Amino acid sequence: MVIKKEIKLAVTAIAAVIILIWGINFLKAKALFDRNNVFYGIYNQVDGLKISSSVIYRGYHVGQVTSIRFTGERFDRLLVEFSVGKNLEIPANSIAVIQNADLMGSKAINIEPGDAALYAESGDTLRTALQLGLMEQFNKQLQPLKVKAENTLSSLDSVLSVVQDIFNTDARGNIEGSINSVHNTLRNVEHASASLDKLITGQSSHIASILENINSISANLEKNNDNISRGLDNIVVISDSLRAANLSKSINSLNHILSQLDSIVQKINRGKGTLGEVVNDDDLYYNLTAVTENLNRLLTEFRTNPKKFVNLSLISLGSGVKEGDNYGISVYESEKPLPQDSEWYLKYPDLLEYKSRGQFLYLIATYKNLKRAEKDLDKIKNAYPNAFIVKISQK
Numbered sequence: 001m002v003i004k005k006e007i008k009l010a011v012t013a014i015a016a017v018i019i020l021i022w023g024i025n026f027l028k029a030k031a032l033f034d035r036n037n038v039f040y041g042i043y044n045q046v047d048g049l050k051i052s053s054s055v056i057y058r059g060y061h062v063g064q065v066t067s068i069r070f071t072g073e074r075f076d077r078l079l080v081e082f083s084v085g086k087n088l089e090i091p092a093n094s095i096a097v098i099q100n101a102d103l104m105g106s107k108a109i110n111i112e113p114g115d116a117a118l119y120a121e122s123g124d125t126l127r128t129a130l131q132l133g134l135m136e137q138f139n140k141q142l143q144p145l146k147v148k149a150e151n152t153l154s155s156l157d158s159v160l161s162v163v164q165d166i167f168n169t170d171a172r173g174n175i176e177g178s179i180n181s182v183h184n185t186l187r188n189v190e191h192a193s194a195s196l197d198k199l200i201t202g203q204s205s206h207i208a209s210i211l212e213n214i215n216s217i218s219a220n221l222e223k224n225n226d227n228i229s230r231g232l233d234n235i236v237v238i239s240d241s242l243r244a245a246n247l248s249k250s251i252n253s254l255n256h257i258l259s260q261l262d263s264i265v266q267k268i269n270r271g272k273g274t275l276g277e278v279v280n281d282d283d284l285y286y287n288l289t290a291v292t293e294n295l296n297r298l299l300t301e302f303r304t305n306p307k308k309f310v311n312l313s314l315i316s317l318g319s320g321v322k323e324g325d326n327y328g329i330s331v332y333e334s335e336k337p338l339p340q341d342s343e344w345y346l347k348y349p350d351l352l353e354y355k356s357r358g359q360f361l362y363l364i365a366t367y368k369n370l371k372r373a374e375k376d377l378d379k380i381k382n383a384y385p386n387a388f389i390v391k392i393s394q395k
Contacts, residue, residue, distance in 0.1 A: 099131035328363035
């Protein structure tokens with residue numbers, strides 16, 4: 001059977017159309033007969049991603065980009081559609097990352113798998129991310145260096161401007177004047193140093209004498225430190241007493257006493273009363289003079305021969321301690337007895353010496369009961385902080 005020419009042309013045209021459609025879909029990564037899973041991703045920019053760009057999953061080519069179009073109210077975002085094999089199961093929280101496919105800058109979508117238990121279904125929109133290319137990464141790394149270089153150049157320009165200002169004619173003149181002033185100052189300092197050296201050399205003996213005097217004064221102050229401290233303590237006690245006293249009342253009392261004393265003196269001058277008669281009676285004066293002379297002779301004989309007048313036996317509890325006293329307040333202690341001309345005896349003629357445990361204790365007062373001793377100790381400590389109570393043992 002002979003096939004007509006028109007039938008051949010029709011078959012050829014249909015075949016060409018089918019091949020054309022298949023080729024277009026192939027270029028668009030669309031299959032004519034196989035149905036793949038389709039997923040979507042929304043990006044702010046795609047950085048050179050094209051239709052038919054590869055889709056990679058775990059480093060293996062699994063699909064292609066099938067469509068890219070603008071979306072959003074202001075068309076400020078891009079909706080990318082891509083297909084993968086139907087048998088491929090992708091976790092629902094996987095991320096579709098646009099990244100470099102090769103060194104030439106071609107882009108591809110790399111699906112980074114998630115850890116969700118559920119799998120994404122065809123038509124789902126996956127989470128997206130954009131990986132910077134080599135140039136973008138290089139520019140990002142270079143940007144801080146660029147900023148630093150610009151700041152350095154700006155600082156260098158400021159420095160050069162300052163240097164230029166310094167080395168102009170007027171500035172050089174000012175600098176030379178300043179250097180000359182510094183030179184003159186150093187020369188004056190050198191002259192002053194030489195004059196001072198001559199002065200010190202000429203007066204060295206006098207300076208040494210002054211230093212020796214200062215050392216002597218400081219040594220004397222150090223030796224008399226205790227006396228100075230006691231004097232200051234006494235001054236403090238006196239000032240505290242004066243501050244605590246009612247001065248106005250004391251002055252009024254003193255005025256009253258002076259007025260009474262003035263009245264008494266006037267009466268004495270007029271010869272009134274016993275004292276007035278004593279003052280104004282000459283015979284009484286001579287009699288008193290005779291009595292005084294006889295008393296002096298009696299005391300002199302008493303000192304030379306006391307046994308003639310007194311014969312008593314005293315019981316002592318310790319050196320200088322009265323019988324019946326059980327406690328005393330010690331203000332000083334030493335290993336050796338104090339001489340009679342020491343400052344303690346000069347200051348306190350009634351100071352009592354008591355020996356206990358090989359130490360000589362010097363008591364300013366003695367008491368029969370402890371409460372009275374404790375009460376006076378608080379007052380005595382104001383002047384002598386090291387004072388303490390001693391229990392007197394009767395022998």
